[in-house]
Amino acid sequence: MNRPGRVRATLVVLAGSIALASCASADTSAVTGGAGASSDDIVITYNSPAEWGNYGEVLAAFTQSTGIQAPNDPKNSGQALAALQAEKSAPVADVAYAGIAFGQQLVEAGVLQAYEPAGSAEVPADLRDSDGNWTAVHTGTVAFIVNTDHLDGAPVPTSWADLLDPAYSGMVGYLDPTQAAVGYSAATAANIALGGDLHDWAPGLDYLAALKENGASTSAQTATAKVAQGEIPILIDTDFNGYKLRDEGADVEVVIPEEGSLQIPYIVGLVAGSPHADNGQALLDFYFSDEGQQLFAEGYMRPVVGDVPQEIAERTLPAEDYERAATIDYVEQGEVQQDFIQLYEEEVGF
Template identity: 75%
Template sequence: MSHRRAATAGTAAALAALTLAACGNVEPPAGAAAGENGIVITYNSPTEWGNYGAVLDAFTERTGIEAPNDPKNSGQALAALQAEKGAPVADVAYTGIAFAGQLTDAGVLQDYVPEGAEQVPDDLRDPDGAWTAVHTGTIAFIVNEDHLDGAPVPQGWADLLDPAYEGKVGYLDPTQAAVGYSAATAVNLALGGDLDDWGPGLDYLGDLKDNGASTAAQTATAKVAQGEIPILIDTDFNGYRLRDEGADVSVVIPREGSLQIPYIVGLVEGAPNADNGRRLLDFYFSEEGQGLFAAGYMRPVVGEMPDEVADKVLPPQDYERARTVDYAEQGQRQQEFIGLYQDEVGF
């Protein structure tokens, strides 16, 4: 493969426009009538993502405010917010931190610091209050051992290129989903690249494609449980959730290294149910809200992971392999990466 180290501005802009156009037609959740009392509309809150279903159910139980889940990914949420800017549908948005700069640059969030969010570290919140990290996760392999056809559970990035795993690996589309972009960032860093040099990661993802890897736009954990994607590169918390639901899965932090991912929330500019949106954000950062995220193995940003949850996850030494990066720079480099990925790997 030949690798350019930077996409042209025109290519990046065109790809961004195509991505947004493709994502902008996602239907809003049922019951999302603007200004309707007793409801709060969230974007990118799939029921099967971590513990999001339980978080929103608990909020409704406490307040009587309906809070339907929404299946968008981070890129689709951004695209919908931009398309609806003149007449917003959503009240609260949730994305990976790599999208934070795009959300603020697009002017689709308004400043609001939820109660309790003052405790969040400064580097995990917008200085003006447009967004705040609500929990973190770590890029991991979620492995359904029953569908490996006798192959061992892979322990590192290099293992996934073995012909024994041909057609058995999947990850979310890194041009749309925050977890997909984070997975690409993780493998690039693990193999010697950095945010200025995507070469090692692009080479790897090209080789992974040649070994039959697949990509999906939406959360794909159900496909792991069914054996359709026996090895999913995703967040650790989704793997632990599947295990608790009875799937025979292992969670692996790759031996060469991984990446920690903060996820952010914010109040939508012009939100039709803004007061309900503020109440939901306050709930996210309350002791109960952070505890509910933690119960789904989503590491809270306020307080520690409860002992009863920490005892069920991989030991701390495994997580020492998960790096942090300059997340603002990661976000700034996203369109460059998208151009390179589409040119050199694209599915």
């Protein structure tokens, strides 16, 4: 299918306000303090689901260390951006977390302020905002999370091509790439692995359309619980969520597809006008402390400074599998995101 001029500079970066505004979560139940918490003893962080990686343990450890309540929040990256924009005149959140593709959109929207967390000085320059608005805190890799108990006798898929087999009809899911950073990263990974690039989405869109025809589903929120339950036997997500499910007793395998995959940096930043800025800064400092980085690593998130601890590396796929995971120009990935969203809605949609 010929799609000349798919990615046009004039469409670049609309700050997510059009496509994502309708996705904002109005649910504030997850951002209220615990019993007895005062307004000064809380930090609100957007996009920190307890089941995402090790975020539940990270925030609990921060509270234990500081006495500051740090509730988890169920938003995804797009919903966090939309909420921050809607609340810009009266901010609710103190800290934001998102996939790096949203970094420039957060900056363009003016919802972050400069802050360099203690311990983050060694983060590579290409994984931080030049003005200090955000810093990558860890990375993951796009992978298949496969519940081997619910494949109805089919083998564990090892490639993007495998997922189009009728044997996996109705079994595959991924997060909505118009809302969630990991969904957009999964779409990017498939596109690059199948011969596309950030200026040619044809291979990826053709693939996702075929995946839809084979019964694939999309979710707006983190869907790992559906993998454990067998509701989505094969989830295209991050490797670290798969390892966590395995450690929790689910019979799952993590697969980095044979054709290739993508590394995904995740970023954190201090919200502009943060109502509890000191607490927000303390939380960001904790993320980059030895304890914080160790806790993220225990959730199989790869640190951006230093190596994966040996005891963690021994419980993951071999290093050669990760050699198939590409790195890209993540700023450019963010710049072309709105173009991708428009094309995805027109040609795939759900």
